[in-house]
Amino acid sequence: MKTVLEVIQATTAYFQKAGMEGARLNIEHLLAHVLGKKRMELYLEFDRPLGESELEPLRALVKRRAAGEPLQHLLGTAEFHGRSFLCDKRALVPRPETEQLCEIVLSGGKATRVLDVGTGSGVIALTLAAAWPEAQVEAVDISPDALALACENATRLGLTDRVIFHESDLLSAVTGPFDLIVANLPYIARGELPSLAREVQHDPVSALDGGPDGLDPFRRFFPQVAEQLRGRLALEIGHDQSRALSDLLAAHNFQDIRPQTDYQGRDRFLFATYG
Numbered sequence: 001m002k003t004v005l006e007v008i009q010a011t012t013a014y015f016q017k018a019g020m021e022g023a024r025l026n027i028e029h030l031l032a033h034v035l036g037k038k039r040m041e042l043y044l045e046f047d048r049p050l051g052e053s054e055l056e057p058l059r060a061l062v063k064r065r066a067a068g069e070p071l072q073h074l075l076g077t078a079e080f081h082g083r084s085f086l087c088d089k090r091a092l093v094p095r096p097e098t099e100q101l102c103e104i105v106l107s108g109g110k111a112t113r114v115l116d117v118g119t120g121s122g123v124i125a126l127t128l129a130a131a132w133p134e135a136q137v138e139a140v141d142i143s144p145d146a147l148a149l150a151c152e153n154a155t156r157l158g159l160t161d162r163v164i165f166h167e168s169d170l171l172s173a174v175t176g177p178f179d180l181i182v183a184n185l186p187y188i189a190r191g192e193l194p195s196l197a198r199e200v201q202h203d204p205v206s207a208l209d210g211g212p213d214g215l216d217p218f219r220r221f222f223p224q225v226a227e228q229l230r231g232r233l234a235l236e237i238g239h240d241q242s243r244a245l246s247d248l249l250a251a252h253n254f255q256d257i258r259p260q261t262d263y264q265g266r267d268r269f270l271f272a273t274y275g
Contacts, residue, residue: 002055005046007031011062018066026071027062033075034058068198080123083130085153090145091120092207093199097262098184098236101269102127104260105234111135111180115228117170117221118185120207122150122163128182129162138178140168143206170221176228177275184236185221189214214238218245222252230275242267 002010008027015023032039034057050058061074070093072078078087080094081102087093102124110132116125119139129137141147147165154160166173187210188196200208210217218235225233233254237245242259249257254272262268 001049001051003046004031004042004048004050007050007055007058008042014062015066020066026065029071029075030061030065031058034061068201070199070202073202078121078123081127083127083157085121085123085126086149086156087121088149089202090143090149090204091141092184092203094121094123097268098123100262101182101184101234101236104269104271105180105182105232106131108232108234111231113176113178114138114180114182115140115171115174115176115178117181117183118207119150119165120146120184122153122165124182124184125150125163125165126153126157126159129159130157133162137162138164138166138174140166140171140174142167142169143204146204146207170217171224171228174228177230178228179231180234181225181229181232182234183221185217186210187214187217187236187238187241189238210238214241215244215248218248222248222254226252226254226274231273233272233274235270236268237270239266239268242270245270 008031011027012024015026020026028039028042032042034054065071065074072087072093073089076086077084078094081099085094112135114128114135114137116139119125119141122139125137125139139150144167147167150165154163168174186208188208190209190212193208246257249272254274256273258271259267260269
């Protein structure tokens with residue numbers, strides 16, 4: 001009968017052989033999930049023997065993770081800005097870059113009327129609503145499945161009365177003016193989709209596919225924003241899109257256009273003002 005530590009060590013080696021980053025962290029999360037414990041509690045139970053009733057479901061999760069299924073899908077949740085969000089195939093897995101975008105937006109000062117475009121699981125809208133209790137926050141997505149997940153997260157976090165969700169193709173179902181619009185639109189060039197990491201392949205294609213050059217959603221988005229924004233625009237973008245999108249914003253008379261790098265030093269965000 002293997003102990004907790006032996007299972008962690010053996011599976012870490014297995015994951016490393018499969019080329020997985022954060023191999024030990026992955027198995028610790030999976031094992032804690034199976035045992036119904038917090039990950040750090042495992043460190044107090046390294047000598048605990050594991051029975052077949054515990055190992056069998058763990059093996060199934062390990063197999064799925066090794067095949068590239070996102071850890072967050074297996075756990076059913078994702079941590080984002082200090083909160084736990086439900087996470088599944090209906091929307092993008094929240095990523096550190098999006099969390100950093102929220103941090104930058106929050107550091108820029110409060111807004112009173114906020115719109116989150118392409119809300120997915122709702123992480124941006126709900127994070128901003130929780131931080132700014134007096135703000136009126138709305139969120140849109142074209143996917144009814146994603147919106148259902150976002151509403152479940154609003155309920156989970158006790159924020160159902162703080163965010164209004166709309167099924168909408170970009171800004172077609174909302175009416176401004178807004179003093180802050182935040183967007184994480186699809187920005188992957190269509191030809192690059194097959195080469196994305198296995199984990200990303202589990203995200204909805206509609207949340208990734210930005211057309212032939214990755215910029216099609218922005219070409220439609222910026223004219224609509226110009227009609228409804230009187231304040232700040234904050235975008236998450238592809239690492240090589242800063243120049244093209246800055247030029248496009250300037251062509252639509254946006255001001256104060258400013259790219260900003262992520263923690264990896266890549267141009268990942270773009271900020272501007274209008275009105």
